[in-house]
Amino acid sequence: DVKVTQSSRYLVKRTGEKVFLECVQDMDHENMFWYRQDPGLGLRLIYFSYDVKMKEKGDIPEGYSVSREKKERFSLILESASTNQTSMYLCASSLPPNRASNQPQHFGDGTRLSIL
């Protein structure tokens, strides 16, 4: 089974701090994604990566950056945390569509981040 591991289930940080959320997958997937989940809004894509050192903005990238130095690891960075970034963050990975077009994304358990 594919395993996507997020480093923390719960995290509490203060306004203005630099925050790192880590995600590791063990299935050699090229694609990795960061989503944010808020009540009534579903999941919204922040950033994704289709290869090492490659990244693309999703629908709500403002206030976030990402890093992918190794294929198995995809980090989400809040450069200066703000209270409106309090949310659930979900990481996912998948094969690229041109190799496995009908395969789903596999998700981690999520990190519930609170910014005080």
Add this chain to the structure above:
Amino acid sequence: AQTVTQSQPEMSVQEAETVTLSCTYDTSESDYYLFWYKQPPSRQMILVIRQEAYKQQNATENRFSVNFQKAAKSFSLKISDSQLGDAAMYFCAYRSRGAGGTSYGKLTFGQGTILTVHP
């Protein structure tokens, strides 16, 4: 851009009965995939069922089936013989087929429907 709408924020069902969750989407593409994911209180997102748009036959997975109406852009999930373990948030999601892999497999999600199962 594609959009996905789940118009039912909450639904409830009695154990052993059938419930249908609604999903509509908007796209100009002709080839794509649709998914239903389940998120129980443990927060692990689990794939329930998938449908390929070019297939006319509705997908089924044990007690779960879909009613895919391509012209109406509708993709509802039917859960038969509901069980207590079906209680969860359910998300409908859309993915482009992405010629040449350019879509990178991005998912567009609906708002989610919370399903409660009463014993």
